[in-house]
Amino acid sequence: MRRAPAIFLFALLSLLAAGCGGSSNKASDTTSTAAAASCDKGSLNLVNAGQLTVGTDNPAFPPWFGGAEKAPWKVSNPYSGQGYESAVAYAVATKLGFAKSEVKWIVVPFNTSFAPGAKKFDFDINQISYKPARATAVDFSDSYYNVNQSLVVVKGTPIASATSIAAVKPYKFGAQLGTTSYDYIINNIKPSKKPAVFDTNDAAVAALKNKQIDGLVVDLPTAFYITAVQVPKGKILGQFPTVGTPEHFGMIFEKGNSLVGCVNDALTKLRTDGTLESLQAKWLQADAPVLK
Amino acid sequence: MTSAGEGRRGVTVALLSTVVFFTVLAVAITHAPGWPEVKRTFFNWNQFRDSMPEISRAFLLNVKIFMIAEAFILVLALVLAVVRSLSGPVFFPMRALGIAYADFFRGVPTILVIALLGFGAPALQLSWVPLSTTFWGIVALILVYTAYVSEVYRAGIESVHPSQDAAARSLGLTHWQSLRKVVLPQAVRRVIPPLLNDFIGLQKDTALVGFLGSVEAFKQSQIDAAATFNYTPFVAAAVLFVALTIPLARFTDWLVLRDRRRRQATGT
Numbered sequence: 194m195r196r197a198p199a200i201f202l203f204a205l206l207s208l209l210a211a212g213c214g215g216s217s218n219k220a221s222d223t224t225s226t227a228a229a230a231s232c233d234k235g236s237l238n239l240v241n242a243g244q245l246t247v248g249t250d251n252p253a254f255p256p257w258f259g260g261a262e263k264a265p266w267k268v269s270n271p272y273s274g275q276g277y278e279s280a281v282a283y284a285v286a287t288k289l290g291f292a293k294s295e296v297k298w299i300v301v302p303f304n305t306s307f308a309p310g311a312k313k314f315d316f317d318i319n320q321i322s323y324k325p326a327r328a329t330a331v332d333f334s335d336s337y338y339n340v341n342q343s344l345v346v347v348k349g350t351p352i353a354s355a356t357s358i359a360a361v362k363p364y365k366f367g368a369q370l371g372t373t374s375y376d377y378i379i380n381n382i383k384p385s386k387k388p389a390v391f392d393t394n395d396a397a398v399a400a401l402k403n404k405q406i407d408g409l410v411v412d413l414p415t416a417f418y419i420t421a422v423q424v425p426k427g428k429i430l431g432q433f434p435t436v437g438t439p440e441h442f443g444m445i446f447e448k449g450n451s452l453v454g455c456v457n458d459a460l461t462k463l464r465t466d467g468t469l470e471s472l473q474a475k476w477l478q479a480d481a482p483v484l485k
Numbered sequence: 486m487t488s489a490g491e492g493r494r495g496v497t498v499a500l501l502s503t504v505v506f507f508t509v510l511a512v513a514i515t516h517a518p519g520w521p522e523v524k525r526t527f528f529n530w531n532q533f534r535d536s537m538p539e540i541s542r543a544f545l546l547n548v549k550i551f552m553i554a555e556a557f558i559l560v561l562a563l564v565l566a567v568v569r570s571l572s573g574p575v576f577f578p579m580r581a582l583g584i585a586y587a588d589f590f591r592g593v594p595t596i597l598v599i600a601l602l603g604f605g606a607p608a609l610q611l612s613w614v615p616l617s618t619t620f621w622g623i624v625a626l627i628l629v630y631t632a633y634v635s636e637v638y639r640a641g642i643e644s645v646h647p648s649q650d651a652a653a654r655s656l657g658l659t660h661w662q663s664l665r666k667v668v669l670p671q672a673v674r675r676v677i678p679p680l681l682n683d684f685i686g687l688q689k690d691t692a693l694v695g696f697l698g699s700v701e702a703f704k705q706s707q708i709d710a711a712a713t714f715n716y717t718p719f720v721a722a723a724v725l726f727v728a729l730t731i732p733l734a735r736f737t738d739w740l741v742l743r744d745r746r747r748r749q750a751t752g753t
Contacts, residue, residue: 389700
């Protein structure tokens, strides 16, 4: 009688195995290689029909976003249309045929923007640099901004009097997680001390103010915000020269989303008619001396 | 049926059942529609192989943090537990402080303590306050785990039958001598499994120090994951943590078994 339960269990499990085996072979179909034949607003591949759902992280920092803070967004408000990324998103939306009221912003923490599975946004715009490895997981739009890294230091500290890359090597650097700033430190600056990496912009700025790091590497526009608002005693020591292919920011899309083609068309139009350039001149102050 | 025969049949059934169970599980998972994407994102062998060397190097920082922290925790928690066990009204303020400390540091989430100390203490800009984020991470972990481990010690102390203390006192030992020579040796031996359990918990919590900027194993895996938009580095870091825990857990089991054998042997 002790045999029966064992055999029964075995039979049940075998049935389950057979059943599961039968429902297989549904290849996950995410490859639609051809761009949408039409970029008409009505035939776009959207998460919510009739609406352009755009994701970005919270807080939304200047100069990428602007306007008075509005819940749930902290520091600024993507809906304001102020700030470079907000302006670009609305410009692209207009070219695609959306009214300003048809654009919806959702909070997408950076780490979840590239999580596998269906995305809740049509595209995510969050100072995300294009990297070939990243492009195997998501689709990137064309560049909407070419990035230069820069170095923020606190006035009066020893590093603040350095004038070349060689002179800053002995110091402790910091960068924000997920930014190519960290790569730039490791690959190009090659300091003698291991750099610190922070989850958030706020943590990095706190460490800089506390002198726990000597210099913070960030993209140039963010550096202007940091020195103007977050670290009053801070200054931009300089921007780093581009090494190799210039880095650029792109919007990210779910892999295989045909919307990329239409957005790239829109970006090309914005580039050729000078809109991108005027937006950059308006929101992103241009310059800092180049450190060599 | 002989017991040997029954034993053999038992093993066969166990083996068969295990094979069938895991086969069914494997088939069910690999035939889920999203499996190819999950496999590429979480179980990508190339990513695992590429990120493992750097994560292993960063893991040394975790090891350094918990070795230093554990040494302090074991001692300080014992002091706290003894303070709380002192009887008599004259010791009331010390007991009250001990209770307040344990309640506070068990109540505040560890990550908050780390953030408050790691960023707050250096912000005071006092010249004698160390700036190192690893230092403050270790201090924060010591403060939090001392609270938990002191409760474990206290449970051990209270589990030693009062007749032990009474017998020691009747032999002429003072309260402190009785504590040191009779009660504590028994108490500590009894709570070795929970102590090692808390040690294992501490090993995991060293990952929180990464919030302050130190590049330990979890932070390094976050860096790799963000660079490639692939989560396999997290799996690599997890493998390292688990590999550390398993020997420790088996060592705990062996210690407990040995202690039990010794105690039972002396009983006869």
